[in-house]
Structure formats: structure tokens, C-alpha cells
Amino acid sequence: MTILAARDLVLGYGRRPVVHGVTLELTEGGTGLIGESGSGKTTLARAFLGLLKPLGGQVVYAGRDLRQADRRAFRRDVQPVFQGESLDPRMRIGASVAEALPRGARDRVGALLEQVGLDPELAARRPHELSGGQRQRVVIARALAVEPRLLVLDEPTSALDVTVQARILDLLAGLAADRLLITHNLAVVERLCRTSHVLFAGRVVESGETADLLRAPAHPYTKALRDAVPTLGGPPPEPGRSAPAAESGCPFRLRCPLAVPACEELPEPRVLAGRPRPRTVACHRAEDLLGGATAP
Numbered sequence: 584m585t586i587l588a589a590r591d592l593v594l595g596y597g598r599r600p601v602v603h604g605v606t607l608e609l610t611e612g613g614t615g616l617i618g619e620s621g622s623g624k625t626t627l628a629r630a631f632l633g634l635l636k637p638l639g640g641q642v643v644y645a646g647r648d649l650r651q652a653d654r655r656a657f658r659r660d661v662q663p664v665f666q667g668e669s670l671d672p673r674m675r676i677g678a679s680v681a682e683a684l685p686r687g688a689r690d691r692v693g694a695l696l697e698q699v700g701l702d703p704e705l706a707a708r709r710p711h712e713l714s715g716g717q718r719q720r721v722v723i724a725r726a727l728a729v730e731p732r733l734l735v736l737d738e739p740t741s742a743l744d745v746t747v748q749a750r751i752l753d754l755l756a757g758l759a760a761d762r763l764l765i766t767h768n769l770a771v772v773e774r775l776c777r778t779s780h781v782l783f784a785g786r787v788v789e790s791g792e793t794a795d796l797l798r799a800p801a802h803p804y805t806k807a808l809r810d811a812v813p814t815l816g817g818p819p820p821e822p823g824r825s826a827p828a829a830e831s832g833c834p835f836r837l838r839c840p841l842a843v844p845a846c847e848e849l850p851e852p853r854v855l856a857g858r859p860r861p862r863t864v865a866c867h868r869a870e871d872l873l874g875g876a877t878a879p
């Protein structure tokens with residue numbers, strides 16, 4: 584059974600929705616949520632962590648509405664990994680990691696530091712005495728302390744330089760815990776997530792195996808993202824950012840090179856026929872894009 588899923592999830596701040604009816608399941612092998620700044624990735628991640636109450640729909644944890652779940656079991660199963668800067672600057676690294684360990688297991692600090700590739704002697708230091716990559720490893724060690732089934736990673740490497748990023752990605756790829764990864768960087772999801780969901784303006788516009796999305800995107804926004812970020816470590820892509828998301832119809836239509844009058848009607852997510860592996864897309868022009876169409 585999938586550990587976490589969203590069903591018709593509507594999320595927002597105050598009463599203003601910013602995520603509109605998202606349905607998706609976290610699957611084995613890592614799940615990526617990809618999209619530009621403001622697309623709703625962090626909002627979705629906060630709901631998956633139980634930190635934001637849905638305006639509509641539900642987060643499903645182990646088959647039940649998260650609101651009715653056993654919170655202790657949930658916190659053991661699902662752990663966030665935020666940026667390394669989230670460590671308490673006054674606490675020594677060892678104390679910071681020990682705090683996350685269950686009582687009676689505090690002697691595991693050294694082993695956990697080793698597990699994330701750090702010298703246990705670093706336990707005596709404070710966060711400012713570590714590099715950014717080392718701090719991020721400490722944050723991962725803290726998350727691993729309860730042996731979670733799932734890590735929720737929000738841009739886990741974006742503050743790091745490219746070589747350090749690659750080493751942290753290797754570390755994450757080798758862990759037993761599965762991953763929900765939030766990022767604007769397609770190269771990062773390619774490394775860590777078998778499945779990806781592309782978000783635009785609070786809607787999932789395309790879902791499928793990451794390798795398939797990258798090889799043959801079926802949504803013009805996925806294609807624009809792919810074409811904008813060929814490598815690790817690039818700046819956040821915001822293809823065609825000058826035009827806003829459309830208020831009605833397909834939200835991408837004002838930026839879309841393939842837009843036609845039919846796009847004034849909101850496209851519902853649909854499973855594409857004739858693909859070897861499942862692919863869902865919310866675009867009237869998906870078949871045309873896959874067939875090599877350019878501007879109409």
C-alpha cells in the first residue's frame with residue numbers, strides 16, 4: 584500500500600486556494616514534485632507533513648485520512664528534511680542529533696553521523712563550524728534517527744555547490760527510506776525519483792515515470808522546464824515567466840506555444856493511450872506535442 588496520497592486536495596492560505604484539486608499517490612522508488620517558484624510545491628509538502636489543513640479533499644496516510652491517523656506512528660514514518668540552515672546554532676551537532684533519537688538510543692549519534700558520511704568527531708562542533716554540505720548531512724542524520732519509511736525533502740541541495748550537491752544526492756539515493764522530493768531541478772528528480780508530477784499554478788499538469796517525462800514530455804510546460812535546465816545546479820527555471828497563469832481554462836495557455844482556442848476550456852487530467860507506461864496529462868495538445876508539433 585502507498586504510504587501517502589492526496590485525494591482532490593485543495594490547499595490555501597486564509598480562504599485563497601493555491602493548490603486546486605490535486606490527486607496523486609507516492610510510489611516506490613521516489614516521487615518528485617516539480618515546478619517553478621510559486622507553483623505550490625512547498626504548500627503540498629506541508630500538507631503531506633500534516634502541517635497545513637486542507638481546504639478540501641484529503642491527505643491519505645496508510646489508507647486513512649491523515650486527520651484521523653495515529654500522530655506518533657506518522658511522525659515515525661514520515662520525516663521532513665529541510666535546509667541545513669534549520670539547525671539550532673547554539674546546539675552542538677551531537678546534541679542536535681541525540682535530541683532526534685528515541686530515549687534509550689542516544690548512544691547511536693556516532694553511528695548516525697557515520698551513516699551520512701560524517702566523522703563522529705564533528706559531534707562536538709556547532710553548526711557554524713561545519714560546511715553547508717556537512718550541515719545538510721546532519722539534517723539528514725536527524726531525520727534518519729527514527730528510521731522513517733519516507734523522507735520529505737524540500738530543495739535538499741539547492742543551497743549547495745554542484746559537487747557537494749552530487750555527493751548529497753548519492754547519499755540520499757543509497758538510503759533505505761523512500762523519498763518525496765520537492766524541487767525545481769529536473770536533474771535532481773532524475774537522480775532520485777522514479778515517478779514525477781509536474782505542477783503549474785497549483786495543478787498537476789503531467790505525471791509519469793521521470794525518465795519518460797524527460798525523454799518525451801506530453802505537456803508544453805514540462806517540455807519548457809526540461810529545455811530550460813539541462814544540468815545540476817542551474818538557477819530555477821521560469822520559462823516564459825512574463826505571462827501570468829491564466830485565471831480560466833488551461834492555466835499555462837498564456838505562455839504556451841501550442842495554445843489554441845480549445846485551451847480556454849480547462850483540460851482534465853487524462854491517461855494517454857498507447858504509452859508503454861502510464862502517463863497522465865492535462866493538455867488538449869498532448870498528442871500533437873508528442874507527435875512533434877510546434878506553434879499552431
Ligand SMILES: Nc1ncnc2c1ncn2[C@@H]1O[C@H](COP(=O)(O)OP(=O)(O)OP(=O)(O)O)[C@@H](O)[C@H]1O
Nearest residue numbers: 596597601618619620621622623624625626627767
Ligand atoms: N504563508 C503563506 N501565506 C500566504 N500565501 C502563501 C504562503 N505561503 C505560500 N503562499 C502562496 O502560495 C503559492 C504557492 O507557494 P509555494 O511556496 O507552495 O510555492 P513553491 O512552488 O514551493 O515555490 P518556491 O519554489 O518558491 O518555494 C504562492 O502564490 C505563494 O505566494
